[in-house]
Amino acid sequence: MGVFEDSSVASLKGPKGGTHTCPLCGSQQETSPAPSYWCEHCLSIYTDDGGLYTRSGDEQYNFTESGWFRLLGTEKQLGTDRPEPLESGFVAFADVVQPLLDRCVGQLIWSGIWLLLMAVAWLPLAWGWWSIPDSLPWMMTGVKGVTLLFAVLFLVSLAMSGYYWSGLMMRSLLKPYLFPSIWEDIAAKAHSGFTDEVERLLNEEGVEDHPGLLTNLGLAYLQEGQRDKAKKILSRAHELCPSHPAIKALLDTA
Numbered sequence: 001m002g003v004f005e006d007s008s009v010a011s012l013k014g015p016k017g018g019t020h021t022c023p024l025c026g027s028q029q030e031t032s033p034a035p036s037y038w039c040e041h042c043l044s045i046y047t048d049d050g051g052l053y054t055r056s057g058d059e060q061y062n063f064t065e066s067g068w069f070r071l072l073g074t075e076k077q078l079g080t081d082r083p084e085p086l087e088s089g090f091v092a093f094a095d096v097v098q099p100l101l102d103r104c105v106g107q108l109i110w111s112g113i114w115l116l117l118m119a120v121a122w123l124p125l126a127w128g129w130w131s132i133p134d135s136l137p138w139m140m141t142g143v144k145g146v147t148l149l150f151a152v153l154f155l156v157s158l159a160m161s162g163y164y165w166s167g168l169m170m171r172s173l174l175k176p177y178l179f180p181s182i183w184e185d186i187a188a189k190a191h192s193g194f195t196d197e198v199e200r201l202l203n204e205e206g207v208e209d210h211p212g213l214l215t216n217l218g219l220a221y222l223q224e225g226q227r228d229k230a231k232k233i234l235s236r237a238h239e240l241c242p243s244h245p246a247i248k249a250l251l252d253t254a
């Protein structure tokens with residue numbers, strides 16, 4: 001009898017049904033036996049032993065509205081009307097990173113505008129394009145005052161931009177989007193239709209049983225018009241995570 005035919009090993013290693021606790025948000029779910037489960041609360045996909053198919057390091061992955069399983073932020077996440085799982089430490093690009101980045105860039109633009117206005121107010125005088133008559137000393141005070149005001153506004157905007165930027169840096173919020181993991185690389189290649197390359201990477205990286213990444217391969221074949229291949233791969237993904245509505249919906253369209 002081979003090692004894998006030993007029923008005691010099979011029952012220990014095999015997928016179990018019953019009550020499961022989502023390793024990401026901690027909510028309890030009633031599940032049927034399956035290789036992986038899906039959390040209705042935070043949408044994560046996880047395994048019996050607490051392995052997460054939705055997180056790679058600091059990166060959050062999930063199905064997007066167009067059906068691709070990608071790093072969140074590259075596209076809008078599917079089912080964003082669901083309650084936000086605050087307790088999971090979930091950082092969605094659109095909710096946290098994008099607003100901070102917008103404010104940072106916005107303040108930087110303002111600081112540029114203030115700097116330009118400061119130059120417009122002061123430089124013509126400094127370069128001698130025009131001069132203030134000695135009989136009008138209040139004009140000089142006025143120009144100096146306006147220049148000073150723009151200088152202060154410039155410094156405030158620059159400081160605010162630095163404040164938002166340091167927030168992004170200190171929490172390493174941009175890192176997942178600037179240097180994403182191999183999962184996103186696989187997703188991006190699938191999205192671009194490099195099916196051979198995706199198959200090679202799935203096997204090389206040992207993620208050929210990842211329901212989300214496998215779905216990406218299925219979608220890539222579907223995009224190419226290879227319906228049979230797509231159907232086979234999406235069926236496999238469905239087998240790996242039977243209750244997931246996104247995988248099921250894609251399988252139905254294949």
Ligand SMILES: [Zn+2]
Nearest residue numbers: 022025039042
């Ligand atoms: Zn959850």
